[in-house]
Amino acid sequence: MDKMIEVNDLSFSFGSGELKNTVLKDVDLTIHAGEIVIMTGPSGSGKTTFLTIIGALRQATEGNVCVIGQQLVNSSEHAKVTIRQQIGYIFQQHNLLKSLTAIQNVAMALEMHPGLTEAQRLQRSADMLCSVGLDDRLYYKPDQLSGGQRQRVSIARALVGKPKIVLADEPTASLDKHSGQDAVGVLKKLAKEAGTTILLVTHDYRILDIADRIVELEDGIIK
Amino acid sequence: MNPYNYFYFPGRLAWRQLVFDKTKLFAAICGVLFACVLVFMQLGFKDSLYNSAASAPLKMNGDLFLMHKQTEAMWRPTRFNRSELMRTLGHPDVDSAYPMYLSLAQFKNIETQTKRTLMVYGYDPDADLLAVEAIIEKRTELRLKDTALFDESSRPEFGPMRALLDAGKNSTEINDYKLKIIGLFRLGVSFAADGNVMTSDQNFLRIFADRRADQIDIGVIKIRPGSNVKKVQADLKTRLNEFVNIFTYDELVQYEKSYWENTAPIGFIFGFGTIMGLVVGMVIVYQILFTDITNHLNEFATLKAMGYKHGYFIRVVFASAFFLAILGFLPGFLMSLGLYRLAESQTFMPMPMTPHKVFTVFLFILSMCASAGLLAMRKLKAASPADMF
Ligand SMILES: Nc1ncnc2c1ncn2[C@@H]1O[C@H](COP(=O)(O)OP(=O)(O)O)[C@@H](O)[C@H]1O
Ligand SMILES: [Mg+2]
Numbered sequence: 001m002d003k004m005i006e007v008n009d010l011s012f013s014f015g016s017g018e019l020k021n022t023v024l025k026d027v028d029l030t031i032h033a034g035e036i037v038i039m040t041g042p043s044g045s046g047k048t049t050f051l052t053i054i055g056a057l058r059q060a061t062e063g064n065v066c067v068i069g070q071q072l073v074n075s076s077e078h079a080k081v082t083i084r085q086q087i088g089y090i091f092q093q094h095n096l097l098k099s100l101t102a103i104q105n106v107a108m109a110l111e112m113h114p115g116l117t118e119a120q121r122l123q124r125s126a127d128m129l130c131s132v133g134l135d136d137r138l139y140y141k142p143d144q145l146s147g148g149q150r151q152r153v154s155i156a157r158a159l160v161g162k163p164k165i166v167l168a169d170e171p172t173a174s175l176d177k178h179s180g181q182d183a184v185g186v187l188k189k190l191a192k193e194a195g196t197t198i199l200l201v202t203h204d205y206r207i208l209d210i211a212d213r214i215v216e217l218e219d220g221i222i223k
Numbered sequence: 224m225n226p227y228n229y230f231y232f233p234g235r236l237a238w239r240q241l242v243f244d245k246t247k248l249f250a251a252i253c254g255v256l257f258a259c260v261l262v263f264m265q266l267g268f269k270d271s272l273y274n275s276a277a278s279a280p281l282k283m284n285g286d287l288f289l290m291h292k293q294t295e296a297m298w299r300p301t302r303f304n305r306s307e308l309m310r311t312l313g314h315p316d317v318d319s320a321y322p323m324y325l326s327l328a329q330f331k332n333i334e335t336q337t338k339r340t341l342m343v344y345g346y347d348p349d350a351d352l353l354a355v356e357a358i359i360e361k362r363t364e365l366r367l368k369d370t371a372l373f374d375e376s377s378r379p380e381f382g383p384m385r386a387l388l389d390a391g392k393n394s395t396e397i398n399d400y401k402l403k404i405i406g407l408f409r410l411g412v413s414f415a416a417d418g419n420v421m422t423s424d425q426n427f428l429r430i431f432a433d434r435r436a437d438q439i440d441i442g443v444i445k446i447r448p449g450s451n452v453k454k455v456q457a458d459l460k461t462r463l464n465e466f467v468n469i470f471t472y473d474e475l476v477q478y479e480k481s482y483w484e485n486t487a488p489i490g491f492i493f494g495f496g497t498i499m500g501l502v503v504g505m506v507i508v509y510q511i512l513f514t515d516i517t518n519h520l521n522e523f524a525t526l527k528a529m530g531y532k533h534g535y536f537i538r539v540v541f542a543s544a545f546f547l548a549i550l551g552f553l554p555g556f557l558m559s560l561g562l563y564r565l566a567e568s569q570t571f572m573p574m575p576m577t578p579h580k581v582f583t584v585f586l587f588i589l590s591m592c593a594s595a596g597l598l599a600m601r602k603l604k605a606a607s608p609a610d611m612f
Contacts, residue, residue: 052608052609055528057528057608057609058609081530081532082530084527084528084529084530084608085529085530086530087530089528089529091525095521095522095525097236097240097522097525097526098243098522099239099240099242099243099244100239104239108236108526108529109529111228111232112529112530112531114225
């Protein structure tokens, strides 16, 4: 399967009637396996909305959205849950569980994988945290970590389940230049090694260089 | 997912979330503990009330009992004519029939001379109308003029009777009538009387000069061995005047209990108190779980975005409820145990911590936590993963 994400004529609106706010208009976008695509665009242009539809978090009703071979337009809850399990997310805020240590947070992504023992889950989580350079922070809770470290835990959590696709929404927005570039650099390196497809939304121009391709969304239209 | 992990994973997450914030956990445990103690105390007082109210009827030694229909409870009987009781002797299966006299009276504390109300039982000592060993042993001495036995479980305001008797100080007054306390027995106090005195029928009539031997409070009938109580009761019912009740032993105990449960306002108060305890406990636990879910809403939404199903969060919430129930119940139980002892020492009424009570309260706390969790669950629907980005 070469085409990981295939979007045709996708339209999406919030609200209805007088208050109808059309956010996406006939969007077409195809992303192939292993590609790293960055989507940029001004604030309010619909980037987050687009990403939540690809990630099966929001229900689209018009057009075609095929992700890992699954049609997501008018899909069932079961289909959406299945797709979610095959995608790694990196949120703008790190969104780690504050009561869990770094390694426990990463292992949460593996609890849904049947057939792994607890020891294997923890081993894989520890390995992944080492890959993002946090070997000495395995047992730290989020509030004991810096912003950059938290985002790297979040990257480890997104990648540990070996997802086919990683979706990231402004992952560097809350980081300074240095830690932002660090985090994204690690993400690119690991993704290339595993052949993971990445769709990353940002308007941080300092990280555009990691992309294979850059698309721009403006007023709901891809340019 | 294997069935063990099906419950273990959400349980583990619930536990980690609970212990993460020790202050909040402590507050939550205190809430459940409070509900737990509240219910334990209400149940304890209620049971103790009913048990102690029935302590005298429980000790009654007879097969059938006559009381005036207007007698709602033993502590305030309406008198009826002794001839009514004596007529029952005409039945071939009736072996004996004895009157019992009851009255509240002022008892003078030997030490401080202050007076306080207690219950005086008067009956023929040979009839053994109360099955209390200490009374039966004193049968002969009780025949003497102006003698009485004192209930050791009476409230201490009547004086340290055992020490006083050992020191030879045994003369006191009941209703200003001088008599001697010649020994102790144990019957138990109730909400109606703070203490008890037992004396012979002859002495009773001396203490209460206005009482007459033919006006009795309770008639106690013993039937011949081998005869059928129910049948004798039915026979006698047709012969007796309609203003008397004739009870079997079980009916007498039940009659007395139901007076306290239903007729006396105190029964309503405790029933009401128990329900209030349950409701207040429920509200507390609901508040705790609801805030807990609200605080973790974005974490649940994050997990949803990662592919966790709704059912997982339901199990997390129920596990939290379960842990809170256990963590609150254990100290709540121990504290209630201490409070029971304290209440016993203050009220002089037995408050046993029965396994039945422990089980009831635990089951209640558990279902209270579960239903609070169920209510709070509606909040989970609001954890929309789309709003996490
Ligand atoms: N949950 C929502 N309900 C209604 N309107 C929304 C919602 N989320 C976003 N919007 C609107 O959709 C438009 C696009 O938002 P968004 O996709 O967040 O843009 P971006 O991520 O590019 O800044 C904005 O005008 C925003 O106000
Ligand atoms: Mg956005």
